[in-house]
Amino acid sequence: MKITSVEVWTVQVPGADPPYSWRAGLQGSPPTGDRAVLRIGTDEGVTGVALAPRPGSPAMLTDIVDRLLRDELVGQDPLQREWLWHRMWELDRLDEFPLPLLGIVDIALWDLAGRHVNLPTWQLLGGFRTEIPAYASTSTFRTTEEFLDVADQCIALGYRAIKLHAWGDARADAALCIALREHVGPDLPLMYDGSAGFDLPDAIYVGEALADASYTWYEEPMREFSVSAYASLARSVRVPLLVAETSDGAHMNSADFIRAGAATFGVRASTGLRGGFTGSMRTAHLADAFRVRAEVHGGDIPNRHLCMAISNTTYYESLVTSVAVRREACVTSDGLVLAPTGPGVSLPTNIDLPAALSEYAQS
Structure with missing residues (x-):
C-alpha cells in the first residue's frame, strides 16, 4: 500500500454556545470559523483524516502540505508510522512547525491504519x-x-x-x-x-x-x-x-x-x-x-x-x-x-458533517 494523495480541506466548525472565558490575559473560546482537515489517501482506497482545530489552521496546514508534506508523503508506505513520525521531526528542524501540527500526520496515519484493519485506533x-x-x-x-x-x-x-x-x-x-x-x-x-x-x-x-x-x-x-x-x-x-x-x-x-x-x-x-x-x-x-x-x-x-x-x-x-x-x-x-x-479514529472521511466536527474539535 502506498500513499497517493495528501489533501487539506477547509471546514466550518461552530463555536461554543454560549461562549466561555479563560483566565485574565488569555483569549476565550474561539468563534465559529474555518479549520483544516488533513486527508491522506492510498492506492488501495483506504484513507485517514485528522482535524487541525485551531483558528488559522487552514492557511498554516495548506502551506506546509504544499511546500513539504505532499512531496514527502506521496509514495510512502502509510503503515510505516514510526519512520514518517521521525521524518516530521526532521522537517521540523528547519521549518519549526506550530506545535499542534507536529502530530497531525501521525493522527491521520493511525486513523488510516485502523480503517485498513477495521479496528479502533486504541x-x-x-x-x-x-x-x-x-x-x-x-x-x-x-x-x-x-x-x-x-x-x-x-x-x-x-x-x-x-x-x-x-x-x-x-x-x-x-x-x-x-x-x-x-x-x-x-x-x-x-x-x-x-x-x-x-x-x-x-x-x-x-x-x-x-x-x-x-x-x-x-x-x-x-x-x-x-x-x-x-x-x-x-x-x-x-x-x-x-x-x-x-x-x-x-x-x-x-x-x-x-x-x-x-x-x-x-x-x-x-x-x-x-x-x-x-x-x-x-x-x-x-x-x-x-x-x-x-x-x-x-x-x-x-x-x-x-x-x-x-x-x-x-x-x-x-x-x-x-x-x-x-x-x-x-x-x-x-x-x-x-x-x-x-474503525480508526472515526472522523468522517467525507467532511460534510458539522456536528461530528464540532464534537471532534472540543478541547
Whole structure:
C-alpha cells in the first residue's frame, strides 16, 4: 500500500454556545470559523483524516502540505508510522512547525491504519481499558459562587472529579481552591490548572494552598520554558505537579521534567500537543518507567482513544464551559467514558458533517 494523495480541506466548525472565558490575559473560546482537515489517501482506497482545530489552521496546514508534506508523503508506505513520525521531526528542524501540527500526520496515519484493519485506533495502540472516569474541567467563571454551583451540578451529573481553571490571580485562585474543597468535602478528587499564569513566587503561594486542601494535582502554573523553575517549585510545595503540556519536544522534553524531579504527579500526553499518538505513547512509556502518570490532555475523539490505550492515565478530561452544566455526550450518567468502537479514529472521511466536527474539535 502506498500513499497517493495528501489533501487539506477547509471546514466550518461552530463555536461554543454560549461562549466561555479563560483566565485574565488569555483569549476565550474561539468563534465559529474555518479549520483544516488533513486527508491522506492510498492506492488501495483506504484513507485517514485528522482535524487541525485551531483558528488559522487552514492557511498554516495548506502551506506546509504544499511546500513539504505532499512531496514527502506521496509514495510512502502509510503503515510505516514510526519512520514518517521521525521524518516530521526532521522537517521540523528547519521549518519549526506550530506545535499542534507536529502530530497531525501521525493522527491521520493511525486513523488510516485502523480503517485498513477495521479496528479502533486504541486497540491498535495496544488497548488497556474499555472505560475511564471523566473529570469536569471548568472554564473560568465570574465568581466563587458560580464555581461552587457548577461543582454541585457536575457532581449531580456523575462526574468523578473536578478541575478548576480560575482567574490567574494567585490570592483569589488560592482562596477559590480552598472554598471548593470546603464545599465538596474531603473525598472528591480536585485538581487545579494555572494555565501558565504565574511566576515562581506566586506558583509557590498557590501550591501551598492546594497542598493544604489535598488537591490531587497542580497543573501548569508557569510557562514551561524553564525546567529549573519547575524543579524549584516541586521542592517547595507538597502538592503533586502535572507538567509538560505545551513544551515542545514530546517525550524528549518530558524526560527533562521527570529527570529534574519536577513531574511529581506526572506529565501530559496529548495527540494535539505531544506529537500525535506516537509521541504520546512514547511519553506514556517514559513516564511509566519512572512510575509517574501520563495524564491525557483534552477531550476530543483522538484523545479518547489515547485514554483507552495508556495504562498510567487516570481520567478523561471533559470540558465544562457554562454555568448551566451539560454533561458531555460521551460521558455516561455514572461519570464514565466508554471506548470508541468505530474503525480508526472515526472522523468522517467525507467532511460534510458539522456536528461530528464540532464534537471532534472540543478541547
